[in-house]
Amino acid sequence: MKRVGITGQNGFVGSHLYNTLGLFSEEFERIDFNKEFFESENDLDAFVASCDVIVHLAAMNRHESEQIIYETNVGLVQKLVDALRRTGSKAHVLMSSSTQEERDNLYGRSKREGRELLVSWAQEAGGKFTGLIIPNVFGAFGKPFYNSFVATFSYQLTHGETPIVSNDGEVKLIYVQELVDTIIQEIRSDKGNAKLLVEPTAVKKVSEVLDLLEDYKTKYLEGGEIPVIKDSFEHNLFNTYRTYIDHKSHYPVKFVQHTDPRGAFVEVIRLGIGGQCSFSTTVPGITRGNHYHTRKIERFAVIKGKALIQLRKIGTDEVLDFYLDGTEPAYVDMPIWYTHNIKNIGEEELYTIFWINEPFNPEDADTYFEVV
Structure with missing residues (x-):
């Protein structure tokens, strides 16, 4: 292990890497890190000494002062190198760097010089180092106005704001889970690579991405329809938007x-894709x-009886409670990385329709058990 x-x-x-490693508990033991460790040599040394693998992701992406970005990022790597030596x-x-390394800006310089510090440490100490040159990353739970334009646009379109394309x-x-899979693959390989170019999985104009997100707003958020999803990029973008x-x-x-006199009719789901x-x-x-x-997209629709549907984001404590009653049929969709359940809280049988975008495959179930 x-x-x-x-x-x-x-x-x-x-957080995505941490949670994904938790799915392989027989292969990896996660050593918890606290950002305050960078302010204490003893704590940082104890952390470093406990690790067989260290993935250095801590960095500053945005600040009104580029000089502060540069000094912060290089300083964090230097502190890590000092602890490795001690x-x-x-x-x-492994360290996340950026395709901005070659650009003439202080953020790119900070990533390049930080990577070079770790290359020097590995050569001197006989350690292994992998420098990941990463394209733009998007995915669930990214911070708007900080991590990605996809996060910013998704937040704006779900909160009544209007996105503006300033540079098309x-x-x-690359989708964050695809990046995480690459990092885990490199951890498993146990080989160093001073400058590993992580290939993008999509190349899109900013306006193309915005068009898709606006379509999700119209069809999904406002109309409840699962839109047409043509490929893995659109699947990942849709799941990102939903969060x-x-x-x-x-x-x-x-x-x-x-x-009418015969009873009632309800359309449960309108699909641009198939599923089960x-x-x-x-x-x-x-x-x-x-x-x-x-990765799965799922809808719970209560059509008879009384139900409590609960959601909790993995790694957090807040539980979201939704009460549904078949006298007013309703649905709740399950976001990715949210553990969920449904309980019959009534006195009669509960009737529920479940839709999911892919048939159940026991060899690739994408279903992980955790009590809400």
Whole structure:
């Protein structure tokens, strides 16, 4: 078992990497990192000495002063190198750098010089170092106005704001989970590579991305429709967009009922893609679920009985409660990386329709059990 520590484990990429490593608990032990460790040599040394692998992600991306960005990023790497030397560490160190290394700006310089500091340490100490040159990263839970224009646009479109394209150039993109998979692959390889170019998985104009996000707003947020998803990039972009919706105020979404003397008709879901639709009955007091997905798109629709649907983002304590009643049929969609369940809180059987965008495959279930 490899002991893996992540500087910046609570950041955008760091939290995804930390959570994903947790899915391989028989292969990796996660060594927790606190940003205050950089202010204490003893704490930083103890952290470094505990790790077989260190993924250095802690960095400053934006600040009104480029000089502060430069000094902060180089300073963090220097502190890590000093701790590696003090402890005589032979850890495999991986560092996230940027395609901006070659640009004439202080952020790019800070990443290049930081990477070169770790290259020198590895050569001197006989350690292993991998410098990851990474394109623009997008994905769930990125900080708007900081991590990515995708995060900014997604936040604006789900919070009543209007995005503006200031520079409609082509952008090389990689989804955060694809980057995490690459990092884990490098950890497993146990080989160093001073300058590893991480290939983008999509190249898009900024306006192309905005057009897709605006389509998601119109069809999904406002209309409840699962839009056409043509490829893995659009799948990942749609899942990213969904995480910026204010779940507390948006759900449950009531269906439109059409009634006549025969009874009622409700359209449960309108699809631009396929998937699997299923139906369940649940006796009073029983809870289903208590699991989460990292890629699947899923809808729970209560059509009879009373239910409590609960969501909790992995790594957090806040539980979101949604009460649904079949007399007013409604649905809740499950965001990725949120563990969820549904409980019959009524006195009669609960009738629920479940839709998910891909049929269940026991060899690749993307279903991880954790109690809400």
